[in-house]
Amino acid sequence: MQLLRSRTAALSLLAAVALFPACQRATYVARPQLAPTTAQPVSSSLPDDATAAATIAPYRQRVTEQMTAVLGTAPVAITKNSGESPLANFVADLQRMRAARETGQAMDLGVMTNGGLRAPLPAGTITTGSVFELMPFENELVVLDAPGEVVQQLFTYAARVKMAVSGATYTAMPDGKPTDIRIGGQAFDPAQDRLYTIAISDYLAGGGDQLTFFKALKPRGTGVLLRTAIIDHIRDLTKAGQPVEAKAEGRVKSN
Structure with missing residues (x-):
């Protein structure tokens, strides 16, 4: 067994272990008895390997x-919370705009759950x-x-947690059911023979966050990562001289 002579070597070993498929089963192989060795503990006191550090440096600088x-700049932090969330509103709205741009077709709805958003956008500088x-x-x-019956299931899901849906408003009843659903300002009729366009992430479209009613639908790809759409939208706001802002604005009413 070779000694770990530097932090670079130690990190390489850890990376190899991390990349090894976790689903594979370990197989016991008998090995000959080796002479005892003294392993050098890995710590910050070990010097970096100069060659490895020089190779990594330009990549690290580029990533930094x-x-x-x-x-852009946000006057106040854009956060998520239970119920209608400023952060979810912000992302769901830009999803509709970007999907419309990519497809040349207006988007009726945009869907983003709080679970799909891992951190707020900070007040001040956004990087x-x-x-x-x-x-x-x-x-x-x-x-x-999505046909009307699937859209109805979406609002039934949303009403249980009072989640807002971009492009729509509704009232959440005490029993957790949605009423007075309006899409684009028009009363929603699930029996109407039409399809509704929904801008959404492929994760949620595949049934993530318990949106299982979407799984039967075949998504149309845009070729755009959602993260890229967020970055581009913030840049567009900055170019237009606008701050990065979002708020809860009464898309979900309670009765």
């Missing part, structure tokens, strides 16, 4: 530059790193064409 690039913290997943923005 990209992550610290300023995208690329801020968006990676918000959306660390490689989720693609997709479009679903």
Whole structure:
């Protein structure tokens, strides 16, 4: 067994272990008895391998530059909370706008759950790193064409937690059922023979966060990562001289 002679070697070993498929089963293989060795403990006192450090340095610098690039400014933090969430409103709205741009078709609805958002957008400077913290997943923005009965299931799901849906308003009753659903300002009729376009992440379209009623629908891809759509939207706001803002604005009413 070779000694770990530097932190670089130790990190390489840990990376190899991390990349080894966890689902594989360990197989016992008899090995000859080896002479005892003295392993050197891994600690911050070990010097970096100069060659490895030199190889990694330009990549580390590039990543640092990209992550610290300023995208825009938020007057106050954009956070998520139970019920209608400013952060979910912000992301669901930009999903509709970006999906419409990519497909050339208006989007009736945009859906984003609080569970799909991992961190708030901070007050003050928003960087690329801020968006990676918000959306660390490689989720693609997709479009679903949903019949009325599936849209009804969406609002039934939403009403239980008073989740807002971009492009719509509704009233959540005490029993957790939705009433007075309006899409684009028009009363929603689940029996109407039409399809509703929904901008959503591929994770939620596949039934994530218990949105299982979407699983039967075939999503249309946009080729755009949701994280990229968020970054581009913030940049567009900044180019237009606008701050990054969002709020809960009464999309969900309680009765």
